[in-house]
Amino acid sequence: MIQQQGNRFFFNVDWITVLIYILLCIIGFANIYASIPHPDNSAAFDFSSSYGKQFIYVISGLVLGLSLLLFDGRLFNVFAPFIYGITLILLIAVLFIGRNVGGNQAWIPIGSFRLQPSEFAKFGTALLIARYVSTFSPKFRDFKSIFIVGIIVAAPLVLIMMQPDTGSALVFLAFMFPLYREGLSGYFLLIFLGMIVLFVADFLVPVSILIAIILTISGLFIYANKRKQKLIITTVFVTLIAIGYLFVVKIAYEKVLQQHQRNRIELMLGLKTDNKGAGYNVIQSQIAIGSGQATGRGFLQGTQTKYGYVPAQSTDFIFSTIGEEWGFLGCSVVIGLYIFLLLRLINLAERQRSTFSRVYGYSVACILFFHIFINIGMTIGIIPVIGIPLPFISYGGSSLWSFTILLFIFLKLDSNRMGFI
């Protein structure tokens, strides 16, 4: 405890994670710089441009992150319900006083800065779940505990859906993984996976064939387990639910989803091609990434990037700039850094003595994972267009700061891992 004397606040901080964080921010800044046109006679550094602003966001983000390390980690545990409450209030407020941007009521303007409550709701929720799990040690074998965490997750999720911002809402599904780690049955994950598979299959295969397949599988399963009556009943039950789900999906798809969302799903599933409308972004993004080939065109040399062929290039589609200018090599480095970060966060979470820190750490890793997977998957066309940012890289202060807060709170908790929170 000698080091604590001169360096008390930063003691035990995982600097490797901080280093990866800084690297990703630099990659983000460089690619935002590349994705706007640079006339030959432009001024050396323009603070009013997007890269200039991002520079400020990165610096202030780093300052914000480091200053979070100055807090006492226990405060986050104590104030978890309070922070969660504030984010819920903000989410409700944004529905009334928010600025409507691109059809989503997602922003609260504060001076020249635009606050996006859905970003902050992520760590608010993460904190409260960590608090709940660490306080009551539920094993999620009973209905009550599942119901309670369900409410904690669903409240912000539903509010965000009302903006409507489906992309940000989807990220809340990431909390399944920390709960799974804490004891939630693996069947939840399997059911979730099954729902996705059936959802996709529902569009690609006629319902009659799907039902036939489901019935065949369950029939074979029952035949194989004909002595186990209980299992047979469960199987019949699951089969009926699955078939019902197919119809619910069809109806919900037609009645609940909006046209642009349906378009995106159909484009992703290849049911529709559209080179100019909703499919334009994805096609142009894939063209840009694909044209990078093995080593890319080089910094500032991407033609698709330079000449504005990919819309939203510095925000949601920033990965297309990386793909075009740095090629497969650059993409691998970025994905490699992310995976290294995610695996490290899980390892860090596992070394916590405190349940609160562990649950929170898992939440951070899984939220980041959802963002990374959905965002990159979207830019290369394996996931429908869902507008969520790429952590630490996409342009924008609100998302960068919220990811920074998310991450640095965990780093602070981790530095206190020797003590109990």
Place this chain on the structure above:
Amino acid sequence: MEQLFNRKYIIQGLFIVIAIILLAKLFYIQIISDKAFVAAESNVLKKKFKYPARGAILDRKMRVIVQNEPVYDLMVIPNEVKSFDTLALANALDISVDDIRKNMRKARLKSNYQSTPFSKQISVQSYARLQEIMYRFPGFSTQDRTIRHYPDSVGGQLFGYVKEVNQDDIDKSDGYYRSGDYIGKSGLERSYEEFLRGEKGVVNTVYDAKNIPQGSYADGKYDINAISGERLISGIDIQVQKLGEELMTNKVGAVVAIEPSSGEILAMISSPGYDPNLLVGKSQGNNYMDLIGNPYRPSMVRPIQGYYPPGSSFKPIDALIGLQEGVIDPNMTFNCPGYYMAGNHKVKCEHVDGNISMRRGIARSCNTYFCHVFQKLITKNGMKNQRQTYQDWRDKVAKFGFGSKLDIDLPFEKKGYFYNADHYDKIYGKRWGYTTVISQAIGQGEITATPLQIANAMAIIANRGYYIRPHLIKAMGDKLLVKKEYVTKNYVGVDEKYFEPVIDGMQEAVNSAWGTAVLSRIPDIIMCGKTGTVQNSRGKNHSVFIGFAPRDNPKIAIAVIVENAGFGSTYAAPIASYMVEKYLNGAVSGNRVAQVEWMKNQNLLPLLIDKSKKLKLTKADSLIIRKTDSLKRINDSLRLKAATAKRPISAQLVKKPTITIKSDPNKK
């Protein structure tokens, strides 16, 4: 119960699996497939082709006969057009607002995203007006290209025409042609397409997503400059060609003049002809249909496609082969009672010549004499071997270029009919002999030849025994390349010494009082020639003249055929003599000037009884054809008789010393 911390591996494993899926897809689109790369290039890169000017064609004295004229097209990319001031554009183009809308619709039908012609060949004034206001019409652009121009308006069938490629041309070109390119469709434009077309250039320009040009791609590294087509120098003497076309006005027929020593074609006239400027630019399509529909078939290239019996112009060849075979000598005489009896078939002679030898036989074109020569040629190996002897004779005549193509540098040449012995076997079995095919002796009957073949035969006689394949282009490009086949001498197997007696006869035909072409004597030039009157089963006989001049060291060999014009001496011979004089002396002299004018005004177009009512002759000034009614025809023939009778006197009354056909190619 399972250890919950083991679930860490499931979660971490999921992260890794997802990362591998992402990387796999990236590997596919970035490294395996190059579709995205190609698409990216086509996103930003727009290729604009630069069309080279086609090569010019010069005459033998380096005067321009085919050149290029710049024209401007207004192009449009329909989906880049914003709402614009239709009236201003209509005013600039001198068209109506309705036309603007109509053109716009047409362009949209063709393509929304590609540059499509909006208004073709706009005037220079419109072009100038447009340049000032172009910025007000986004989506529009002007494109300049060149079209052919023929300062002398002659030689339509020789040069052919240039037209936008069709799908067939594109398919056959191994990727050279693209839609919108031009290609030589007929004539020299077609046969020398590869020299004339030049090489297309490409400018690669980078465009941003809003389709605003962002400058050159890769600093112009992949740009290609257009290279103009190669220049062709033709053997044509444009002044002689022009005089020939004027002389052949309102006549159906052909003229071919060859420089014997080189095989270069000096003039080649197909009548009726047309102004090649008609098959250029905007009204090309309509004019082309008019030409095709014209009953006088001006689209036919008679010098290489017209079939005529060579007639008595065939007789010198009989004589030459007779001498070479030793069946006759120049002094041998035959008796002409005014006919020749081939078995019980009578071949008439125009005159009663009495005992006649070769020189006079040729000069007087005595049918009897040549029937005797033919008889001797075919029966020289005995009556039983006539079939084989005929075949030998036929092969010897074929060496003069009959019965096969001469491979002139024009497309669609025909070869004429000149039958082998098998042909007669099929008709007569084995029972045929010289009497059966006696009409061959005087170039009638089953033998037909193109005017080119006939003129070439004359070049052979002028050369005393060989020819060089006749050709229109004597040198290609700056290096003055000549095709090898156009410098090789082709010997016909008759010794030089046998030519003089034949030439003597041909000299007399033109230059002695009893010659058939004596009216066509040229002052101070010894022309050797031969008239012919070719029987025409479908109407009046064709008038034919063949000849060369001067006798020693000949510079020009010529064949003239005027259809349905009667005796060779009346039309064909004078026309030949004027052209020869023009070529050798630069001008027609003395009282012959008036004769030239007289000849130009003769209308010998055959009546088209059936078709004349349907005949639609648009642009009467452009086609050299005039519709004639029967009354005028009668008047013409009356005047013709009168004029022929007193031509020398009437010609003297005209006081103009010489006439130079307006010939400056630079003046329009």
